[in-house]
Amino acid sequence: MLRIYGSARSRTIRVLWMVGELGIPYEQKDWLPRSPETRTPEFYALNPNGRVPVIDDDGFVLSESMAINLYLAKKHRSPLYPSDPKQEALAWQWSIWEIDRLDRQIVNYLRHSKEFPEAQRKPEIAETAWKEVAPALDVLETALTKSEWLAGPAFSVADLNVAAALYRALSMDLGKWPRIQAWLNRCWARPAAEKARAMREK
Numbered sequence: 001m002l003r004i005y006g007s008a009r010s011r012t013i014r015v016l017w018m019v020g021e022l023g024i025p026y027e028q029k030d031w032l033p034r035s036p037e038t039r040t041p042e043f044y045a046l047n048p049n050g051r052v053p054v055i056d057d058d059g060f061v062l063s064e065s066m067a068i069n070l071y072l073a074k075k076h077r078s079p080l081y082p083s084d085p086k087q088e089a090l091a092w093q094w095s096i097w098e099i100d101r102l103d104r105q106i107v108n109y110l111r112h113s114k115e116f117p118e119a120q121r122k123p124e125i126a127e128t129a130w131k132e133v134a135p136a137l138d139v140l141e142t143a144l145t146k147s148e149w150l151a152g153p154a155f156s157v158a159d160l161n162v163a164a165a166l167y168r169a170l171s172m173d174l175g176k177w178p179r180i181q182a183w184l185n186r187c188w189a190r191p192a193a194e195k196a197r198a199m200r201e202k
């Protein structure tokens with residue numbers, strides 16, 4: 001049985017979206033980041049980084065949300081995992097790109113511009129983050145001008161990984177990036193996405 005460690009109120013939402021797409025059984029340890037459960041020797045043995053998500057797939061332990069989703073889609077021979085090597089490589093490219101260019105930057109931007117209580121916000125962190133977020137969104141916008149999806153002719157793990165990571169962008173004004181707005185809406189309208197989102201927002 002697949003066990004998923006992490007709450008939907010963390011990057012684990014990406015994995016919950018993927019297992020919903022795959023329709024596979026799983027059990028979840030609904031643990032928040034930095035919760036006491038993730039600070040035990042047992043949890044550090046699973047992920048020495050002390051972070052979620054982590055999966056234990058019948059004894060195979062894997063961390064890193066993007067790698068987990070690529071693995072699960074490939075293992076279950078999902079149509080979301082491109083069979084063409086070039087489209088497969090594009091799925092890796094966009095997943096790695098998101099982690100490099102947007103993942104922490106967008107969290108820092110939104111936390112320090114609106115999510116944290118005002119006294120805790122550091123405008124300089126928001127400003128520095130925005131200087132990376134805006135050009136990264138420009139890159140994504142340009143890609144989506146050329147193609148409706150990121151890795152081939154249909155929705156794939158590439159779209160899932162990047163759109164799931166852009167969960168917070170659902171609450172942003174994306175007027176300057178209309179292609180991203182439309183693509184994000186298409187991705188998050190999928191039933192598995194709506195289900196994962198409901199788990200986070202309950």
Ligand SMILES: N[C@@H](CCC(=O)N[C@@H](CS)C(=O)NCC(=O)O)C(=O)O
Pocket residue numbers: 009010011012033034049050051052053063064065066099
């Ligand atoms: N690159 C990792 C990042 C994982 C990550 O930072 N997880 C956060 C929750 S969203 C966490 O567990 N933080 C706890 C900590 O920093 O100790 C991934 O995509 O899985």
